[in-house]
Amino acid sequence: MTSPDARPEGAGGAPPPRPRPGGRTARTRAQVLDAVLAELGEHGYDGLTVEAVAARAGVHRATVYRRWSDVGGLLADVLDAAGDDDWSPPDTGSxxxxxxxxxxxxxxxxxxxxxxxxxxxxxxxxxxxxxxxxxxxxxxxxxxxxxxxxxxxxxxxxxxxxxxxxxxxxxxxxxxxxxxxxxxxxxxxxxxxxxxxxxxxxxxxxxxxxxxx
CATH class of the missing domain: 1.10.357.10 (Tetracycline Repressor, domain 2)
Known part of the structure; x- marks a missing residue:
């Protein structure tokens, strides 16, 4: 099981897929989320700021605040984005x-x-x-x-x-x-x-x- 860059649990079907933005919105989201991962990897949670993410992503900080509100919103979207993949568990035969x-x-x-x-x-x-x-x-x-x-x-x-x-x-x-x-x-x-x-x-x-x- 992997997480961002790396879900096992329970009965029932998987949750319905979240709508995915397209075009410029999708590119901006990808840039911002990549920046969150880079900043988090380099500086940890305590060093993660909206301003640093915006600067690394090359977008205006107002854009980040408007869409993600704060660091918690950025982290939540990184984790949610990890669930949008097509990962499946291995099938080794046993x-x-x-x-x-x-x-x-x-x-x-x-x-x-x-x-x-x-x-x-x-x-x-x-x-x-x-x-x-x-x-x-x-x-x-x-x-x-x-x-x-x-x-x-x-x-x-x-x-x-x-x-x-x-x-x-x-x-x-x-x-x-x-x-x-x-x-x-x-x-x-x-x-x-x-x-x-x-x-x-x-x-x-x-x-x-x-x-x-």
């Missing part, structure tokens, strides 16, 4: 392989320079607008990744009652725990190990949907 490939994507995105994904996660704790957009992004990614579990059930690797969200969270959580919370160096063996642990637990029924009491 549950363990799919989960390992997802974890490899996470590790690669978290280790990229500049550290955009890390900076966006950090910014979501400082801005409510960014936090809401971050939740929308993860919701979309988890929804897209449900196909990984659906395919595994069809292949007979998992019980039909497997809860996709719980399994996906368990499979990817070690990546964020090590890379974000513990801030350890990327471990080449971790993506596959975390995937195998989750796949074995899921095959044993650890992520079954709770039945009625």
């Amino acid at each position: 549950l363990e392989g799919d989960l390992a490939a997802l974890n490899e994507e996470i590790q690669t995105a978290m280790g990229a320079e500049p550290p955009i994904m890390e900076a966006l996660i950090a910014a979501s704790f400082r801005s409510e607008k960014a936090a809401r957009a971050q939740r929308r992004l993860w919701e979309d990614r988890y929804t897209r990744c449900e196909i990984v579990v659906t395919r595994a059930v069809r292949r007979g690797e998992l019980p039909p009652s497997t809860d996709a969200r719980r399994l996906l969270v368990a499979a990817t959580a070690p990546m964020y725990h090590h890379l974000v919370l513990l801030r350890t160096a990327p471990d080449p063996g971790l993506p596959a190990h975390a995937a195998r642990t989750a796949a074995l637990a899921a095959a044993a029924g650890a992520f079954g949907v709770p039945g009625p009491e």
Whole structure:
């Protein structure tokens, strides 16, 4: 699962696509959002300002204020734009392989320079607008990744009652725990190990949907 420059979650269909501006408006948006990512990567949340973004993007700051209002609005649009892609989870032919490939994507995105994904996660704790957009992004990614579990059930690797969200969270959580919370160096063996642990637990029924009491 990737975030801007790097959504796993839940049941139900993906949210309806957001309307996308065209022409000059689209070019201005692209320039501004690229500038937000560059400024965030170089200076972090505390160094991110509307004025700096406008200058880097080559647009008048009044334009930025009018459309995005503030830094929170800029960050939210960066995250929303990340959900406008056509990304889909890998299909390796096995549950363990799919989960390992997802974890490899996470590790690669978290280790990229500049550290955009890390900076966006950090910014979501400082801005409510960014936090809401971050939740929308993860919701979309988890929804897209449900196909990984659906395919595994069809292949007979998992019980039909497997809860996709719980399994996906368990499979990817070690990546964020090590890379974000513990801030350890990327471990080449971790993506596959975390995937195998989750796949074995899921095959044993650890992520079954709770039945009625």
